[in-house]
Amino acid sequence: MGIKDRKERDRQEMRDNILEVASNMFLEEGYDKTSIRNIADKIEYSAGTIYQYFKDKDDIFLTIHRQAFDKLFTHFNQIAQIEDCFERLYRLGYIYIKFALENPKLYDLMFIMHAPMNALKDELWDCGHSSFDFLYDLVQECIEKKRIKMHDTQATTMLIWATVHGLVSLHIRNRYKMIETERIEQIIMQALDEMMEAIKSPPVPEGGANPNMQEVDKNF
Amino acid sequence: MGIKDRKERDRQEMRDNILEVASNMFLEEGYDKTSIRNIADKIEYSAGTIYQYFKDKDDIFLTIHRQAFDKLFTHFNQIAQIEDCFERLYRLGYIYIKFALENPKLYDLMFIMHAPMNALKDELWDCGHSSFDFLYDLVQECIEKKRIKMHDTQATTMLIWATVHGLVSLHIRNRYKMIETERIEQIIMQALDEMMEAIKSPPVPEGGANPNMQEVDKNF
DNA sequence: TTGGAAAATTGAACACTGTTTAATATTTTT
DNA sequence: AAAAATATTAAACAGTGTTCAATTTTCCAA
Numbered sequence A, B: 001m002g003i004k005d006r007k008e009r010d011r012q013e014m015r016d017n018i019l020e021v022a023s024n025m026f027l028e029e030g031y032d033k034t035s036i037r038n039i040a041d042k043i044e045y046s047a048g049t050i051y052q053y054f055k056d057k058d059d060i061f062l063t064i065h066r067q068a069f070d071k072l073f074t075h076f077n078q079i080a081q082i083e084d085c086f087e088r089l090y091r092l093g094y095i096y097i098k099f100a101l102e103n104p105k106l107y108d109l110m111f112i113m114h115a116p117m118n119a120l121k122d123e124l125w126d127c128g129h130s131s132f133d134f135l136y137d138l139v140q141e142c143i144e145k146k147r148i149k150m151h152d153t154q155a156t157t158m159l160i161w162a163t164v165h166g167l168v169s170l171h172i173r174n175r176y177k178m179i180e181t182e183r184i185e186q187i188i189m190q191a192l193d194e195m196m197e198a199i200k201s202p203p204v205p206e207g208g209a210n211p212n213m214q215e216v217d218k219n220f
Numbered sequence C: 001t002t003g004g005a006a007a008a009t010t011g012a013a014c015a016c017t018g019t020t021t022a023a024t025a026t027t028t029t030t
Numbered sequence D: 001a002a003a004a005a006t007a008t009t010a011a012a013c014a015g016t017g018t019t020c021a022a023t024t025t026t027c028c029a030a
Helices: A002-029 A036-042 A047-053 A057-079 A085-102 A104-111 A126-144 A153-172 A181-199 B002-033 B036-042 B047-053 B057-079 B085-102 B104-111 B126-144 B153-172 B181-199
Strands: none
Touching: A002 A036, A002 A047, A002 A057, A002 A104, A036 A047, A057 A085, A057 A104, A057 A126, A085 A104, A085 A126, A085 A153, A085 A181, A104 A153, A126 A153, A153 A181, A153 B153, A153 B181, A181 B153, A181 B181, B002 B036, B002 B047, B002 B057, B002 B104, B036 B047, B057 B085, B057 B104, B057 B126, B085 B104, B085 B126, B085 B153, B085 B181, B104 B153, B126 B153, B153 B181
16 A cells, blocks of 8 residues: 555645745746746646646745745744743844845745735635734733733734734845935834833833822932 | 927827826836736737837836835925924824834835846835935934934934834735724824834933933923 | 828737646555 | 556636837928
């Protein structure tokens, strides 16, 4: 019964081979300029064979898309053991941006490229859905523990996600022409810092009765 | 000598006609699915004729792109007469988001669609450059007058732009699947409010000897 | 008004694209 | 070794952006 196993292995190997080649082409040339025939050429098969392993071009794209999200999620695990929720939120933002800056083309593929998805659009964004939930829970914790000054969890989650996404996507799509290339990455991180600082709850005076009081009696 | 004038008029009319039709198709179907032949069909000319009026498909796209930025700039003029710079900044964000929500497909075309531009990429983004400068100057004023708590103009400009762009682009590219459709636009505006509130300089206690004091002795 | 030059328009051609399918080649099972 | 199942291919279809020789239309001078 080993033949079926080997066949299954061969099939998976072929799939991986196609994904590997297609992934490189998507990342290097973009969706449009990646053609089935070019993929087929590179793996030294005819174009028709591709359709034995993937339903269509979108199927290939979506598989790569899914794998990319798995990769991002792996990075998220780094913050699991951080005690303080605000610090955890900050690190999450940092990791997200770092991932995007280190894998700009992959990020583009995940969040920007090829938006008018023909089908499977719902299934596709389940990955994004998980991302959102992950951030949502963290934001909720920060709000409950009054570590950030916001109150609406949904709006705040959106705000934070939008900010980091905006920062990196404008960079990736070359919209920061006005800033010296060398400084961009540093400034993006600085912008993250400023945002986190801005949303942080002000320190509460230790014995004070004034609810609006701030930064009084710092004793130095 | 009126013939040359009329010819010039006819030429411009033809160009406008092509742009009108192409614009609708780009907005409705996206870049890929808009073909020169389809444009030609709709204006009842052959495909070759298009090339008498535009260098290539990108030339058509970039012309529409430019016009879209002109449209956005027109809206920006609304805030010119607002005295208070922080209020002006807030209104600018509001107008930007409003424009994006009212013209989602146009916004997509301007900021997201068709990123791997073949040529003219530099010229293209001059419009974006102007946008950035406009915002930059305003942020600088807010920093100088200590109306926002930030200090680095470049990082803050980037942060604000990225935030509003992130908010609307995630919406436009359908990335807010997890939020009820009816609430999204309201929440986006709420997120803008929260961001503006978060970056605003804190009120200074009234009678203090605080060197950071501001808006004292207003006599009313 | 007519003839020739200039300009505008066309349709065919080229080299691509994603996808389907009938024919062929290979591998597995009987 | 024959039959069945599977894998691969080449050809075809309808589409794409773009170019170009041939044709039609428009213009202006004789």
